[in-house]
Amino acid sequence: MRNETKETITVCPLSELPPGAMRLVQWEDLEIGVFNCSGTIYAIEDRCSHDDGPLVEGTLDQRNCTIECPRHGSIFDLRTGIPKTLPAYEPVDTFPVIVEDDAIKLEVE
């Protein structure tokens, strides 16, 4: 069971996730993909809504701010979690990102 209240977790120093980089964060039963897309940090659930593909192992497109699932090729908008192509049709969860004191933090609940 996840907590009902919001919690802030620290991912890493900002300098460790330069533009184009991505990394996996585990928190309780959640796996979260954290991406640096041309200087802006985004976080989405690291599980494709089509077939549970690991999104952080996919291809990051910084120009369009999307991640392509390595399993069947669905492309997700990192800003909204909404799939832009089939075969996925349901969005994945997104998480608020805070960058403070040179650290990347996520709000989870």
Next chain:
Amino acid sequence: MATPELIPPSKIEETQQALAQINADYAERYGFHDPENYLYKAPKGLNEEIVRKISEFKDEPQWMREFRLKALEHFLARPMPNWGSPLLAEVDFDDIHYFVRASERAGRSWDEVPEDVKKTFDRLGIPEAERKFLAGVGAQYESEVVYHQVREDLEKQGVLFLDMDSGLREHEDLVREYFATVIPPNDNKLAALNSAVWSGGSFVYVPPGVHVEMPLQAYFRINTENMGQFERTLIIADEDSYVHYVEGCTAPTYSSNSLHSAVVELIAKPGARIRYTTVQNWSQNVYNLVTKRAIARERATVEWVDCNLGSKLTMKYPSVYLLGEEAHGEVLSIAFAGAGQHQDAGAKIFHVAPRTTSNIFAKSISKDGGRSSYRGMLEVAKGAVEARSKVVCDALLLDERSRTDTYPTIRISEDDVNVGHEATVSKVGEDQLYYLQAHGIPEDEAAKMIVNGFIEPITKELPMEYAVEMNRLIELQMEGSVG
């Protein structure tokens, strides 16, 4: 799941005689081949050099070249699917020519088409059909489209009907916006293959509110031995528009195998309707491994009418994603599996939005040791309240050597839905014959009625004048069933 019934022995011989006529004249009508006067024929086998060469030949933008090369990586990295048919393991990707150019460019008059190729299409009745009842025609020979024409009045209304290569050249922005959004290159191994080496196919755009009353037709012809044909089709029907696209295909009969692996993407915007009819009559040395998928937005309708007669192995499951409220999807599928053939066909419908509706009607006839399979997927996502769907699969087995299987998958994540599934395999039985005879109908006539009734839901949906194949074959079957 229902168990297939066998036809009573008294009717087996008669029905077999009727069905034996199906494609009996294939060699004469379609199995011929022309001499090869090609501008380019790639050596057998697939590698990065071939993919680059195809892209160079077509003088493509860099993004498409990169798309192809990435798709090739996906294709090479993926294993062959381990489901479907055992025949799939026999496909030899190294024994295929991946690109053959027969003509310099797609002509807009038949006079511009090379003589041998023009003769072939004359023999197949395409120019005649075009004159009589079609709004536009595309004719693909080997890897590329050799003829393309659309009626002038439709062009004036903004309808685009081009071969896919020209579509990319002349409407790059539109193609880039939608290409591979319905079927990504790594959707599956065969989609990856097509994405790497695609060539030809159709690009259709219908502007808002425009109804294309007569069908657009594409005809696909393989001529050479060990050929791979990889057409790519993208149809976009803008809001409240309508279009009916019909495709047919044939090939010469060779002792070695050819491969046809298409990708077809349909996008029906709000209120639009797309009907896509296929009459697949490849020769029995062709592996037909095709990915077809559609998106239907609010109030849109997508209908697949899918007839599979030919090929050695067909694996094809036209799909509709009902993404907008009140969208409707329909798949009508008929398959004939004769000696040495496996028709693994079916349909997939995904109800994603509220009040979406769908129907799947699948029919198959297996004879002389042939095998037919229905493979279906019906999914209702959470939130697709008041979705309604009906799935009916009927299989007819004509002898004990033949085989039919049904593999339906239903996933429902919403309570407020209405879904029906009937796997009523063969309905031809003594009780039906007896019932009709008891009403004064002679036995022969009763058998005809049963066979007609079996295929009627599909045949009634085909364009009456459709020049190529299916109707003639169905008529043969009906005539034969009179006995």
